[in-house]
Amino acid sequence: MDNRKPFIAGNWKMFKTGSEAIKTAEELVKLVADVTDTEVMIAPPFTALSAVSDVVKETNVSLGAQNFFWENEGAYTGEISSAMLLSAGCKYVIIGHSERRQFFGETDETVNKKIKTAISSKLLPIFCIGESEKERISKDTFSILDKQVSKGLKGLFSDELQHLVIAYEPVWAIGTGKTATREQAQEVHLFLRSLIEKKFGNLLAKSLRILYGGSVKPDNIAELMAMPDVDGALVGGASLNAETFGKIVHF
Numbered sequence: 001m002d003n004r005k006p007f008i009a010g011n012w013k014m015f016k017t018g019s020e021a022i023k024t025a026e027e028l029v030k031l032v033a034d035v036t037d038t039e040v041m042i043a044p045p046f047t048a049l050s051a052v053s054d055v056v057k058e059t060n061v062s063l064g065a066q067n068f069f070w071e072n073e074g075a076y077t078g079e080i081s082s083a084m085l086l087s088a089g090c091k092y093v094i095i096g097h098s099e100r101r102q103f104f105g106e107t108d109e110t111v112n113k114k115i116k117t118a119i120s121s122k123l124l125p126i127f128c129i130g131e132s133e134k135e136r137i138s139k140d141t142f143s144i145l146d147k148q149v150s151k152g153l154k155g156l157f158s159d160e161l162q163h164l165v166i167a168y169e170p171v172w173a174i175g176t177g178k179t180a181t182r183e184q185a186q187e188v189h190l191f192l193r194s195l196i197e198k199k200f201g202n203l204l205a206k207s208l209r210i211l212y213g214g215s216v217k218p219d220n221i222a223e224l225m226a227m228p229d230v231d232g233a234l235v236g237g238a239s240l241n242a243e244t245f246g247k248i249v250h251f
């Protein structure tokens, strides 16, 4: 259980040009240079990956991408492959973010293909799941998450999921300023860990890192991280400013 190193990840979404990304990454690297007990990652947009990779190389900040396509190469205009991300310096890739599900036709099936490809190409997946406000109100949170996990991880075995990270991001808490309470987050994280235990066994459930995402800020990160099943955070808006994100990393 103690091998779950806290993980604070920043999802920059569609923000920052190359030069803006370099500047933020340079500031961040300095601000978190003292951090050894927490893993730090940033996911800039595709166009800034290589440049940010040069900045974070040989530092304690890792690089992630926000999406990719599951085929290795081919006539897929506008898409990016896992090999391209790896060669741009990425270690992680965010898969199935609710914004991709909502605006870009991502489904549990495409998420499943992406997780499989990420694993086989040694890109570490951050698998995003979460219920909408309507689903929470109608008390469907657990069944929705069960479906997202079952379909997203379909056909995979526990030994392939050693490096999987799950990000629980309730859609109603993303960019809204409405954070889940620490009790709400803990309740869902515990549910997810039990679900993973049921499907993939105790060993994986104990070592799997589950991040919380949705309006994480410097003033709510400590209480979230104090919960036993919250292993980190996937931070959107508050990761765009190095100083603010640095405070979250130093929770």
Ligand SMILES: O=C(CO)COP(=O)(O)O
Pocket: 011, 097, 169, 173, 174, 175, 176, 177, 213, 214, 215, 216, 234, 235, 236, 237, 238
């Ligand atoms: O979607 C998120 C991270 O992936 C959360 O975004 P906010 O932190 O801006 O709510």
